[in-house]
Amino acid sequence: MCYMCRASDEDAKHLFNDCTQSKTITSKALLALQISEPTQSSQGYIEMMVVDKTITTTTRETIVTTNFIIWKERCNRIFRDTTKTTQQLVDEIIEMRRRDGRLQTSINMDHG
């Protein structure tokens, strides 16, 4: 079972591409960071980034960060029995991207 949405079987494609909760986290993080969401292909984000050379570095790094946070949360739910809210996870992604220092300083934090 998928520990993010608890509504589907879990595999990598589901967790990173099809899971409704993962999708929500990704959309909210991209929106808060003022990055337009790339149209997701049926192969999912990772394969899409390999194929589509027009996707910017900022977008790529943010998607990789998002996938890392989703994976970390999934493992925490399974092995540590802790659960963060969608908003906490989005905030964590934004913090990581801000610390990266390559983003504009004027990131809109009013993403509630």
Ligand SMILES: [Zn+2]
């Ligand atoms: Zn799921």
